[in-house]
Amino acid sequence: MVDRVSAKDYTSYWEGLWADGLQAGQKFDAGRSAPVLQALLNQAGPACRGKTALVPGCGRGYDVLEFAQHGCTATGLEISKSATDAGERYADSCNLGPARELAQYQTGDFFHHLNQYDYGYDYTFMCSFVPEKRADWAEAWSKLIRPGGELITLIFPVGLGIPSPPPFDVTPEQYEELLIPKGFQKIVLEKLPAHLSHAPRAGKEYIGRWRKTAASL
Numbered sequence: 570m571v572d573r574v575s576a577k578d579y580t581s582y583w584e585g586l587w588a589d590g591l592q593a594g595q596k597f598d599a600g601r602s603a604p605v606l607q608a609l610l611n612q613a614g615p616a617c618r619g620k621t622a623l624v625p626g627c628g629r630g631y632d633v634l635e636f637a638q639h640g641c642t643a644t645g646l647e648i649s650k651s652a653t654d655a656g657e658r659y660a661d662s663c664n665l666g667p668a669r670e671l672a673q674y675q676t677g678d679f680f681h682h683l684n685q686y687d688y689g690y691d692y693t694f695m696c697s698f699v700p701e702k703r704a705d706w707a708e709a710w711s712k713l714i715r716p717g718g719e720l721i722t723l724i725f726p727v728g729l730g731i732p733s734p735p736p737f738d739v740t741p742e743q744y745e746e747l748l749i750p751k752g753f754q755k756i757v758l759e760k761l762p763a764h765l766s767h768a769p770r771a772g773k774e775y776i777g778r779w780r781k782t783a784a785s786l
């Protein structure tokens with residue numbers, strides 16, 4: 570049974586996983602960026618060039634590189650220094666050419682991060698901390714996305730009931746309940762077509778797209 574002390578901090582848990590040398594394909598690491606992110610950025614085309622993106626809890630940073638390869642300056646933010654190092658090493662190994670410089674990795678806590686971005690991308694991040702911190706999560710996103718910007722939430726795991734979290738289960742409704750009062754407008758909230766998920770997660774994920782409409786409420 571997990572000790573759900575309010576806002577319990579899992580920093581050392583995550584650092585331990587990464588410091589132990591978590592490999593591509595192990596645990597939550599899917600070994601590549603999410604197919605839906607690639608599809609969305611392809612669809613956006615030149616519109617995302619020159620924009621900025623924040624990917625908190627980016628792990629090895631596959632999604633950070635996806636943004637960078639579409640011309641977006643992308644910041645992968647990780648609480649674990651070992652994850653940041655793994656992300657840097659992975660990015661260096663990918664021979665990305667000029668896109669490499671658009672991918673930046675920072676060690677830091679999302680809940681204390683200060684900046685503003687055109688895009689936010691939240692995948693297997695809200696599930697990584699205790700539910701008691703979710704209101705703070707929404708508050709943080711409301712400050713981190715500039716008015717007119719977009720937060721993309723890829724929602725997983727839903728209803729898996731993992732016996733010893735993290736990851737903690739999430740639901741699409743929770744994202745809506747948390748984000749709408751913080752000045753986000755729903756663009757899309759729906760089940761993701763199976764072909765747009767990592768194969769083992771097909772049929773189990775939801776996509777939310779949220780437009781930041783106003784300064785923080």
Ligand SMILES: C[S@@+](CC[C@H](N)C(=O)[O-])C[C@H]1O[C@@H](n2cnc3c(N)ncnc32)[C@H](O)[C@@H]1O
Nearest residue numbers: 583597598626627628647648649678679693697
């Ligand atoms: C479930 S993993 C997902 C990693 C990545 N999104 C992926 O799909 O491979 C959650 C990640 O969030 C990071 N993390 C947890 N709390 C964080 C925080 N407060 N700020 C930044 N990163 C955090 C952990 O170190 C971990 O790598």
